[in-house]
Amino acid sequence: MDTLLSILRSIHPEVDFELCDTLIDDSILDSLDIIAIISEINAQMDVTIPPEEIVPENFNSAEALWDLIERLEDE
Amino acid sequence: MKRKAFLSGLAVFLALAAVLWFCQRLLMPKYQTGIVEGSMVEEYYREELPHEVLFIGDCEVYENFSTITLWENYGITSYIRGSAQQLVWQSYYLLEDALRYETPKVVVFNVLALKYNTPQSEAYNRMSLDGMRWSGSKAAAIRASMTEDESFVDYVFPLLRYHARWSELTGDDFKHLFSKDLVTHAGYYMRVDVKPQTGFPPPMVLPDYTLGANAMGYLDKITALCKENGIALILIKAPTEYPHWYDEWDAQIVEYAEKNGLPYFNYIGLRDEIGLDMTTDTYDAGLHLNTRGAEKMADYFGRYLTENYDLTDYRTDPDYAAVWSEKVKYYNDMKEQQYAELAEYGHLVSFGANAIEG
């Protein structure tokens, strides 16, 4: 989780990722941010997020993203 | 609640319809000054009494025969259902339309329009068709006349055609919203000015001199319609030479007339007999006759009509005499006004295509 938070903060230092759960709905993350995050996750955590998982529900909060990562690691 | 919504919807709809109707009246061209030809077709419906002679055709009838002279000299009641560039199918449907109101004894058709076999111009179509009252004849006339870009809906709702005139409305549009002045004398368009004929460009050589099948088909229909209704049909070619009337065309009409037992007169060759002098009897260098010419033409043609057809001299009929004396008065008044303008300005100011609104 900490790795994830540091990745997120490196992209948007001004956002409180532990609290915010409308990252997509409020257009805080755009598509460029999303792929930056995905490639960072891939590089640092060795998890590949497939395109079908790029939906608002999975990216709206750090927690949702963390759940997704855990689920993908599990499969 | 629902009822209220429905009622307010209905009220707004009716209001919209009323406004659209008003806009349509306002925006349709009035054809009262300048180009008055657009009023001709509509004016016919204002006639109170039937006519024994009906002319159909283009400017070669409505500018070349004085209906008032026919009345004054022979007591002939006539009307010219003419319009600018009236095409043969339009003549046919205008005749069909007229037959809903009266059955004349004689119909006179000018053959020049037979040169056109296909729809020609949207602007002229509108002038020949907008004035027609709605009937099967009008619908058929529209379908026969439409050029490629036109659509039937534009005739049903002329507002769709004339909506863009909002920026060019003139005093006439408001003045004549609900009432129009007569612009013709039983269909005759008066011009008293004189511009002598000087000469015309040599006629072009045509690839084919056969009159079109479509046009001739409508001539057939005119012939049949007259026969059906016991009307004598006379074919004429007006005495003016331009647009050029080719000998080849003339031969086809001569043949057609013979085959159908119709009289046909090409008045170009009869100008001396009629007494026409193209240095004084035309107002536009020979394209059309002026009133002097049209009166000569009418006198000549009236004599032929009374000698050959069983027409009534209505001058002794008080009803007719009353109606026609008004026409005569209007005719003489307009003539006087035109001569006065000529005397004052050297040319007409409130008549003709470039007239200024009064």
Add this chain to the structure above:
Amino acid sequence: MLFTSYGFIAFMAAVLVLYYLLPKVCQWPLLLVASLAFYAIADWRYLFFIVFTAASAYLIALKLESIEARRKAILAQSPDMSKEEKKALKARHKAAQWRWLLLALFLELGVLAVTKYTNFVLENLGKLFRDGRFHAIDMIVPMGISFYTFQTVSYVIDVYRGKQTAQRNFLKLLLFVSFFPQLVQGPISRYGDLSKTLYGPHPYDGKAVSFGLTRVLWGYFKKVVLADRIITAVTALIADTAQYTGTYVFVAMLFYAFELYCDFTGGIDITIGLAEAMGIKVAENFNLPYFSKNIKEYWNRWHITMGTWFTDYIFYPISVSKPMLKLSKWSRDHLGKAVGKRVTVYLSCFAVWLATGIWHGAAWNFVVWGLMNFVVIMASQELEPLYARFHARFHVKGKAPYEVFQIVRTILLMSVIRMFDCYRDVPMTFKMVGTMFTRFNIHVLWDGSLLALGLTGADYGVLIIGFFIVLGVSLYKARRGSVREALYRKPRAALYGVMAALALVIVIFGAYGVGYDSSQFIYNQF
């Protein structure tokens, strides 16, 4: 049938009346019949293309689903499978699905590519090899093929991704592909969105019908009164590249921006409004795009369904694909973190904008147009740290004058880029845009030259009033929300009155039909 033809208006009215008169089970079949008829009226041969595309998507989607169902059945039968076995099973089935997906993409995009781009390729081969054998051939391009192909592709991919269950009724799928209001110019709907309301049943709802029709009228107002009026001047300006240079190019640019906005959003309003009147919710395609503060935002608010389509089906798959991730990792290790971070974004963006350009039209102009967008977006991305420094020093961010500046800047930038789809070819566009800075003839704005472009003073009057009406409505929407809802809260006559007023304005001030021109009367000849 153009939206602005009498035929389409009659067609629309007939469909709408039948839609609520017929029993409700007939609603979607009526729409299908109407859609196919709409297509067949344009050219009956088009039907083959659209049915082929729909049928291939239909069959392959079912196949994709059955492969997935088989995997689930196997899993259910053998509960004691190890994790590795499960993984292997999934990989096997995914591979099978992948092959079917590729087939679907090949068939659907293949038809699109062949019909739309063959001539482009042939002409360019001819130029390249100076060989006369390569020349354009006579080919039918089915109406709206770019739009319906994209819709169909998104449907198949969504089924492949397991986001969407396959439609079992072919006719229903065919309706999704061919739904006539959006056939010609979009929006590009997603099956998951549109199918919720497309098949009904929809009982008559007075509010929905009057709202829908109000939007249709608003669309016609923008299209017929404004876009079709100003297009006369736009056409004149871009046709004569010798005369209309300098300030004229600037005028053409702004006029075209206004025309395109009114035409495109107007058309979409007609589409969405008509659907709304039938109880069907079509995705929004615009969100006040000319209020955007930067290009990225603009592309999130202009032609939205196209943008999200490219994001979901091209941008994401490319950027998270294995080779791309590998490339990103490799460049991170060898070229440094800064490059590694950028390489994915740049390559994926490049691909998306190239594709967007090509999708807009088979011409180099569009390719360049797409790449210009790419350049501008990347540049603004790179400049972001600079902006941040600027804003730290000058506290103008969020202040009204600065926002207006940002909006104007965005509009101008987008308008310049858009010149590529105006002028004949790419070099000409560069040349014309260049004259804006080299030829000084600003006086044409007030010396009456603008009246020589086919528009009269009255026309400009209509355009100016129309511009302020559109601006006013947009501002209201941005600040207070739906104009129609506001009207609806007033007595019912207010909404109806607005509808009637719009109808009247469209009829009178619309730029349609044979303009009455008394000069057509060549008096002397007859």
